[in-house]
Amino acid sequence: MKKLLLSAALAALCVTAAAQARKNVLELAVDAPGIPIQPTMYGIFLEDINFAADGGLYAEKICNRSFEYENPLQGWKSFGKVEVRTDEAPFERNPHYVRFGYQGHPARQSGLQNDGWFGIGYEKGADYKLTFWARTAGKPKEVGLAAILVKPQGEGENQNLALAEITVKGSKWARYEATLTSPITLEKGAFRLLLWDEDPQAAVDVEHISLFPAETFNGDGNGLRKDLAQALADLHPGILRFPGGCIVEGTTLENRYQWKNTVGPVENRPININRWNYGTFERMFPDYYQSGGLGFYEYFRLAEEIGAEPVPIVSCGMACQFQNDPDWHPNCSMDDLRTYIQDALDLIEFANGSPKSKWGKVRAQMGHPEPFNLKYLGIGNEQWGAEFIERFIPFMEAVRARYPEIKIIGTSGPYLGGEWFDDLWKEMRRLDVDLVDEHYYSWEGFYEKNAGRYDSYPRTGPKVFAGEYACHGSDGKKFNHFNAALLEASFMTGLERNADVVVMSSYAPTFAHVEGWQWRPDLIWFDNLRVMKTCSYYVQQLYAANKGDRAIPITVDGKPVVNADGLNASAAIDEATGDIIVKVANLSPYSQTLYFALPAEVKSGERITLHSDNPVAENSLDAPETIVPVSRTLDFTPVADPDNAWLLGVRRQPDGSVEYSERLGGRTFVVYRFHRN
Numbered sequence: 001m002k003k004l005l006l007s008a009a010l011a012a013l014c015v016t017a018a019a020q021a022r023k024n025v026l027e028l029a030v031d032a033p034g035i036p037i038q039p040t041m042y043g044i045f046l047e048d049i050n051f052a053a054d055g056g057l058y059a060e061k062i063c064n065r066s067f068e069y070e071n072p073l074q075g076w077k078s079f080g081k082v083e084v085r086t087d088e089a090p091f092e093r094n095p096h097y098v099r100f101g102y103q104g105h106p107a108r109q110s111g112l113q114n115d116g117w118f119g120i121g122y123e124k125g126a127d128y129k130l131t132f133w134a135r136t137a138g139k140p141k142e143v144g145l146a147a148i149l150v151k152p153q154g155e156g157e158n159q160n161l162a163l164a165e166i167t168v169k170g171s172k173w174a175r176y177e178a179t180l181t182s183p184i185t186l187e188k189g190a191f192r193l194l195l196w197d198e199d200p201q202a203a204v205d206v207e208h209i210s211l212f213p214a215e216t217f218n219g220d221g222n223g224l225r226k227d228l229a230q231a232l233a234d235l236h237p238g239i240l241r242f243p244g245g246c247i248v249e250g251t252t253l254e255n256r257y258q259w260k261n262t263v264g265p266v267e268n269r270p271i272n273i274n275r276w277n278y279g280t281f282e283r284m285f286p287d288y289y290q291s292g293g294l295g296f297y298e299y300f301r302l303a304e305e306i307g308a309e310p311v312p313i314v315s316c317g318m319a320c321q322f323q324n325d326p327d328w329h330p331n332c333s334m335d336d337l338r339t340y341i342q343d344a345l346d347l348i349e350f351a352n353g354s355p356k357s358k359w360g361k362v363r364a365q366m367g368h369p370e371p372f373n374l375k376y377l378g379i380g381n382e383q384w385g386a387e388f389i390e391r392f393i394p395f396m397e398a399v400r401a402r403y404p405e406i407k408i409i410g411t412s413g414p415y416l417g418g419e420w421f422d423d424l425w426k427e428m429r430r431l432d433v434d435l436v437d438e439h440y441y442s443w444e445g446f447y448e449k450n451a452g453r454y455d456s457y458p459r460t461g462p463k464v465f466a467g468e469y470a471c472h473g474s475d476g477k478k479f480n481h482f483n484a485a486l487l488e489a490s491f492m493t494g495l496e497r498n499a500d501v502v503v504m505s506s507y508a509p510t511f512a513h514v515e516g517w518q519w520r521p522d523l524i525w526f527d528n529l530r531v532m533k534t535c536s537y538y539v540q541q542l543y544a545a546n547k548g549d550r551a552i553p554i555t556v557d558g559k560p561v562v563n564a565d566g567l568n569a570s571a572a573i574d575e576a577t578g579d580i581i582v583k584v585a586n587l588s589p590y591s592q593t594l595y596f597a598l599p600a601e602v603k604s605g606e607r608i609t610l611h612s613d614n615p616v617a618e619n620s621l622d623a624p625e626t627i628v629p630v631s632r633t634l635d636f637t638p639v640a641d642p643d644n645a646w647l648l649g650v651r652r653q654p655d656g657s658v659e660y661s662e663r664l665g666g667r668t669f670v671v672y673r674f675h676r677n
């Protein structure tokens with residue numbers, strides 16, 4: 001009897017002590033009207049940097065397929081009698097082509113080898129579709145060619161993996177095609193096209209040699225690499241911002257991104273030297289050009305296929321301000337600005353105009369008579385200064401006059417704060433733009449302290465588009481460490497809590513080829529065969545997949561959950577399911593017990609955690625699943641022993657409401673979905 005009394009007394013003491021010590025009680029204003037979270041909130045920024053498009057997402061395997069690089073045979077190895085020509089070319093905007101001639105002996109070959117970008121990836125059993133344009137160029141009216149998938153390295157006796165013979169007939173340019181199947185998986189393959197004819201007078205002209213996997217994303221022609229495009233789709237993006245970034249501006253205006261060069265038949269799209277070809281002296285990539293193959297039609301199509309609003313950014317007549325001294329006069333004259341404005345107006349017509357309009361017709365002819373429903377237009381990328389405002393004003397006025405329904409995106413420049421930023425914001429407010437594109441690549445300290453960045457922003461005026469951001473490790477540690485992703489997750493609670501201010505966001509950059517990057521960290525890494533999703537990718541995905549429709553207030557111990565002992569949190573309601581969604585980042589290295597006060601109807605739920613014990617751990621192509629979200633179902637049936645239920649777990653309060661508590665590990669990001677139905 002004595003013993004029993006003692007243990008009861010002890011238990012009571014413990015409960016009282018625990019109740020007094022109780023900390024981290026999270027309260028959710030479930031019935032508050034909340035702030036609508038826009039469907040555009042979490043998106044993607046796609047720029048052809050790090051071989052993201054040519055050599056990456058764009059499924060073309062052949063580098064310099066049209067022989068238009070500054071050195072027309074760059075990307076190719078030629079052997080035998082091969083001549084680059086430009087007379088009577090089939091495509092006026094891509095005038096170079098090659099002529100193969102007889103080498104003087106049947107055993108000697110004339111032809112070309114292409115190694116793609118860092119090799120050509122082939123998958124076992126996959127079909128590859130070869131297309132090219134050709135005509136005979138000698139006496140014989142029929143000339144044989146051989147197309148070969150090649151394994152250039154290795155000890156095997158036969159380099160040729162698959163061979164197709166093609167007969168070119170007649171002296172008129174015509175399109176030829178063949179399908180080759182790879183018998184093996186190979187990361188660094190090559191492709192050869194040879195004159196395959198013993199007639200000493202045989203000669204053939206060849207142009208636009210293209211090799212695509214037969215399977216592309218969504219089965220699209222001129223399509224995208226399936227695995228990479230799927231990785232984008234799996235982000236559930238609300239927007240797709242394209243095509244840049246700095247490539248919009250160009251190093252000079254001549255090599256700015258010109259959308260009109262990227263539509264219509266691919267054979268006639270002129271190439272452009274990529275601004276990231278020589279982006280940095282330390283990492284030069286002389287074979288980095290833009291084929292225009294992944295052009296504006298393909299960007300709009302991709303946006304539509306992955307359910308994202310297209311957000312194109314256009315040049316405002318200013319070459320990259322980082323790469324140019326104003327004394328060099330890198331910008332267009334105010335008279336010439338009209339051309340840039342017209343390009344933007346034509347772009348809107350291309351996207352939305354009737355198939356009878358000039359540019360709507362181009363879209364329709366490409367296979368999309370229905371409009372793409374463009375709603376946003378970004379004018380300029382990272383611009384600043386009086387020269388920008390001077391150009392921005394007539395630009396915006398012209399677009400608004402013609403298309404008042406289009407929302408205009410301005411900019412706050414390249415930095416997260418400071419004089420330029422403040423001046424630009426002032427101007428953007430004065431001009432009443434719809435959205436301002438903010439960029440902030442910054443170190444851990446910024447992300448640690450700034451989950452409250454938008455708490456004090458004005459609630460009226462232009463909305464924020466956090467168009468480029470990423471946490472960069474300090475001391476040159478620009479890797480995709482877990483800790484960087486955790487800090488991004490923590491920062492993003494602030495985007496969500498301030499959904500009345502921030503209506504769009506996108507991490508940047510998105511893609512990087514492991515052998516061809518100019519900038520890091522990046523969201524998704526790939527090689528010729530594989531794809532790797534970083535921890536930052538999973539953060540973006542967790543936010544978008546668990547976005548909710550209405551942000552509701554959340555407090556911890558009666559105060560906002562903003563830098564609260566290492567905790568940052570946001571909460572939202574999913575109107576369709578009724579789920580209460582809570583996102584919590586615990587930045588502290590220590591675990592903390594959280595107590596959720598939940599409404600009575602919560603019976604079950606889900607908890608998805610992203611965690612690593614090692615803050616500098618990261619995923620890699622060889623170990624892509626080192627750190628991945630881990631999901632667990634939650635059961636809100638009260639624990640059997642009500643006296644001890646307060647320790648950890650579920651407790652029904654006398655009013656029926658639920659108290660759910662759990663120990664959240666140190667340095668952890670977690671998404672809770674509390675089901676009410």
Ligand code: AHR
Nearest residue numbers: 245246247381382508509
């Ligand atoms: O995302 C990489 C670059 O960063 C973009 O091209 C530019 O807008 C920014 O400076």
